[in-house]
Amino acid sequence: MQRIIDFILRYRTFILFLFLLFLSLILTVRSHSYHRSKFFNSANWISGVVYNSRDNITSYFKLKEENTFLLEENNRLRHLLFNRPFTDSVAIDSSEVGYEILPARIIKNSYAQSENYLTINKGYSHGISQDMGVITSTGILGIVEHSTKNYSAIQSVLNTKSNINAKIQNTNHFGSLTWNTDRYDVVQLEDIPRLVTLTVGDTIVTGAMSSIFPEGVPIGVVMDFKLETSASFYTINVGLFNDMTNLSTAYVITNLSKTEIEELESNIADEQE
C-alpha cells in the first residue's frame, strides 16, 4: 500500500496531466455527436457579459452601415407591401399566424474554424429554444443549438455539422446544405438528382422539408456545379447571400406549429417500428 501511495505521489504531475488530457479529449469527442456539451459554449453568462459589453461599445462604429442595411430592407418590404394583390380584408385571426420573429443582436461571430458558432443576446427568457432557425435580412444564418437565460449559441451554416434542407427556387428539387470548410462565403448543396437541369446563377432557398425554417428563405446562388458521369447527384457550390464576416443583427424564427409537426412525425416513426 505504502508503495502504491509512493508511486502516485512520485508521478502525481504525470497522472494529473493524463487525467486533464483525458478529460478534455472526452469533452471534445463527445461533442462530435449532434448536440454539444451543455457547459462549454459561449452562451454562458461570463462570456455573454463580456461579449455583450464589447458589443455595446463596438456597435456604435457600425451604426451608419447598419442604417443602410435597414433602409434597403425597408425598401424591399415596402415594395412587397405596395405591390401585393388587392384584398379588401386583412386576416387578424391569430390561429393563421404560422411563424413568430424575434430580433436579436449577434455579439460573437466566428468563421475561421471548422465548427463555427455565433452568440446572440437573447435566451430562453425571451422564448428561444433549441432548433429554432436564425436568419438575417439577406439570408440564412444557422440554427439555435443551446440557450441559457439571456444568451444563445447558434450553429452557423459554416459548420461541418450543419445540415439544412434546401431547394432550387421555384422547383421542388431539394437537397441538403453542408460546408466543406474551404471558403467562408461558399457552402455545398448535395443530393440534387442528375435529371434536374441546373444553370449557374439559380437561386437556392430553404426547402419545406424541415420545421425549422419557413419555405423560401434565401440562401445563395449556384456558383458552379459538377456532375461526374457515374454519379447520380450533383455537387453544387452555393455562394451565400449573407456576408458571414460582417454580421450584427439577426432574426430568430419560431415555428408555431412545430410541436404539432414533430408529434406527427414521431407517431409515424413509432408506427414504423
Add this chain to the structure above:
Amino acid sequence: MNRNNIYIGIRFILLILAQVLIFNDLNFYGFINPMVYIMFLFWYPIKENRVIFLLLSFLLGLIIDMFSDTTAIHAAATVSIAYFRAPMMRFVFGINYEFQSFRLEQTSMVQQLTFLTLLILAHHTIFFTLEIFSFAHSGLILKKLMLTGLGTLVLCFLLRALFSREKQ
C-alpha cells in the same frame, strides 16, 4: 498572496481578455487568429509547483474554449504543452535552468525564441489536429498550422518585447 501570484492572476485575466476580444476576431488572411495566451506559459515562473501550473493551464484553455465555442480543444493543447514545458526548457536552456539563480530574462534572445517556437509548434499541432479531427485533411491541418503558428510567433515575440522585464 505575494506579489508574484498577483502578477500571475492579472496576466491570466488580461491574456484571456486580449485573446477573446481582440485576437479571436483578427481573421487575418481569412483564418489566422494568433493564440497569444500561450505567453502565459512562457512567462510562468519556473520554480512554482507543477501541479498548480498544470491546473492553471487547463483552466486557461478551458476558459478560452468556452469563449470561442471549441469544446475542450484549447484545454487539451494547453495542458499538453504545460506538461512538456520542462523537457522543452531543458532542451533549450541546458541543464542549468534547474538552478536557483536561473532567470528567463538572462538568457539570449535566440534561446527565448527557440523556446517560444517549440511551445507554439507543439500547441498548434495538437490544436489543429483535434479541430479538424481527420487525417483526410492533413493538407489543411498543415496549412493552418504553419500560417497561424507564424502569426502567433510574431505576435508573441512582440508581446515579449513589450512586457518582459528588462535585462539586469
